[in-house]
Amino acid sequence: MDKSYLDNLKFPASFFEDEVREGFLVTSMMKRYWASQLKVLSFVVQICDKYNLKWYAEYGTLLGTVRHGGYIPWDDDFDICMMRDDWNRFFEVAKKELPESFQVLTLSNNEEYEELIGRVVNCNVIDFGPEHMEKYYGCPYTVGIDLFPLDGIYPDEDKEKDRVARTRKVLKALTLAELADVNNHELYLLLKEIEKENKVVLPLNDKLKNKLRLLAERLYSECDVTECGNVALMPFYIPNNDHIFPRKLYEDIVELPFENVYLNVNARYDELLDLEYGDFLRVNKSGGVHEYPVYSGQESILAEHIGRNPYRYTLDANELLRSVQRYIMRMTRTVDKDTLPNAESMAGGSCADSGAVIKKKAVFLPCKAKWWKTMEPLWKKYMDDPGYEVHVLSIFYYDSDYNGNIGERHDERALFPEYVQVEDCEKFDFETIHPEVIVTQVPYDGFSTFMTVHEFFYSGNLQHFTDELIYIPYFEADAPIEKGDKAWTALSVMVEQEAVVNADKVIVSSDAMRSFYVDKMIELCGDETRMYWEQKVESFEKSAETEDDSGRINNEDDKSDMNAWNQFLGKYAGRKTIIYYITIAFLLRDTGKSIGKIRRALDTFSDSGDKVCAIIVPQEQILNDLANIDEALWKQFTDLVEKIKTTDNCIYDEKGFSLGYMDKWSGYYGDASPLVRKCVQAGIPVMIENIDI
Known part of the structure; x- marks a missing residue:
């Protein structure tokens, strides 16, 4: 996806697709919510630019920027911070500068x-x-971003302890005021202490809580940021004594990619993340302090107001009843077939005697070529069954939007693996042939806000042209760890879909995912439907063989990629390749150590013999910003580049050509970046550089 800037936001239609990121399903509506947050941010940034106010990505937004190159897949907050003076100035002018709504x-x-x-x-x-x-x-919900002020910590330790103690009393009084009557004796005595210590008068009425919050805010900002060496995010620092940062970490700003834009981050972002999260490269998908998704309450209100969710399928009791009736009739027919005498015995011979072999027909209806891998295990099973004649009919799909407007048609038949014989879906006579099995993978029927297929290929229609309609989800996501976690909530959207209701059988990727589907549908339909869903949903664990040979789509592309890669490697072609990625944050962490550390690493690669090649890739922010931040360090870096170019077993990749060939990497070495998570997902070994070793 091409990068743009906040003053020129652009999102291609593909951005709004349901997508699995790092095993977590991000729904189309969440993508629309994310895009809307960036739109809100763009207005905030316009004000900051106009009034020369500094802002920085913070919390999960900073972590997502550095670790994922965008949103943390299971997060929906957007956080920025400013020094208190800039924060105050922003909110002085924001109301008149922002749009009226x-x-x-x-x-x-x-x-x-x-x-x-x-x-x-x-x-x-x-x-x-x-x-x-x-x-x-296409996001109807209220969308916002949080702005955190950074406040100073007194250099005088005793003075700071006094401020913390006074502030904690105010927060305790606020807690009591929220839990108890204002005439509570303990609260009354505490308020008297607070009034004396802070020279204020607090009302014993319904305005007390607001006055206490305002007083806490005043105490937070008591120490001028410009007069201190450390700053803190006070809502966390006061109660827990953490979220304290050296003010010098915020002196310089660089812009890092975030989704398809760039965000301001402090140039020494890895030090900040170390202080805030510790091992920040380790993921925790269960984090967060609010209900997920953040708009879930609004979604429920809208669905109740309209009678259904207008932007995705809402389970229909009548459709469920028809599905159950179809299932019972199909089971009845199966029993009848098993008990009746077969054609061979009635004729006194076999089909083989007459030379005729009658095969059942299984029709697979994949949609996007990149989705094929979820169908492939079942396709192989039918291909290996001599009793079946198998057809693969890639169906066309169309772009659509939240209004139901239909866009471009896509035909991806040429993109499927060469070993799959793909036929023309428009030439297959479904009504006459009436295949015994149809396998589909499009769940939405007419309820998607980003794509659609011809209504003939809706699951509700396909069930009329086959004895058994099988639905296989196109997405490969991790099953929820526990009921009600974020993965459970996100995946619930894909369980409550037309194809799940209409299919005679649903085949998912694992036993854990099967349990989730069954539990979710019982939650929606009632415990009396348990037997129905337990019989209807099956799992199909993928074999290692399937995993291995479903990766590459086009052999010619493979050959072209390998030729380009070998040409890039030159005399090092055929060797194992280690990507050595260097970031501006690493260089600035300790300017006395960073260059020396890199030089020692180069010496190690130089002495590694003729089996390994190190590809040194500088982060673009080094090339764009380092000279302005630290001229002396930039000179050391340029000298280092000259050493790299003459070091055995090393290639300097200034333009990042190698970053487009991750499947050729043998390992990753270097600094924290979104590449680390991509390597982990791809099974590529990762080693993070330690400046002190």
């Missing part, structure tokens, strides 16, 4: 707001009107 939320401008951070949202009501939906990529 926007809501600017702080304690001082909204008495009903209860957070000790700021927030900007694009509206305060669900809006599925055409103008709003067009502007916010």
